[in-house]
Amino acid sequence: MSGAHTPGLLFVAETGQDDGCSPETVIRGMDGRAGVAVAIDFGAxxxxxxxxxxxxxxxxxxxxxxxxxxxxxxxxxARGMSLYAKGLEEKLAAARALLVEVVAPHDEHVKACQTAGEAPNINPLAGRINEFLKGGAS
Incomplete structure (x- = not known):
């Protein structure tokens, strides 16, 4: 592929007739300023x-x-991109599982101290990891 193409998203604009009076459907982009292509019939x-x-x-x-x-x-x-995205999702899930393992001892320490009425030794990084794990990234 070479050359620049119309940037951004496209939309189907109008149906009319070309110079030869053949029906056409125009595809537009750039907020309607550019006619990108004409979709013709295949067959009848x-x-x-x-x-x-x-x-x-x-x-x-x-x-x-x-x-x-x-x-x-x-x-x-589309299939390749879907497989790639699925691989990324699997890696993120594995990373999340490792983070849960990493902060588990810290979380247990905090709970034990709170149960005993003592002040826990809070690790700021563990707190940030827990905040991440509560978020929407999955």
Missing amino acids: NNPGMREANAQRLVACWNALDGLSDDHLAGGWS
């Missing part, structure tokens, strides 16, 4: 199919927003 003149093709092209473009052309040219696919 079917406005529903033309619109569906345009919507699918827009959905694919928008789903890949932010992915570099080099990644696309290098073979990234």
Whole structure:
């Protein structure tokens, strides 16, 4: 892939006729200032199919927003990205499990001291880890 492409998300704009009076569906970007592509029929003149093709092209473009052309040219696919994301989720879950193990002795010390009415020796890093574990990262 080479050259610059229209940045950002796309949308299906209007349906009309091209200069040859053939029906077309225009895909636009850049807040409607740029016509990106024209989705034509595949087979019979079917406005529903033309619109569906345009919507699918827009959905694919928008789903890949932010992915570099080099990644696309290098073979990234929805399946590949999904597998990569799943791998990241598994690594994050493993890291969270390790953090729970790391702070467990500290948390037990704090509970034991509180039960005995003593002041616990608080590790600030353990407190930050516990705050992270309570958060939404999973």
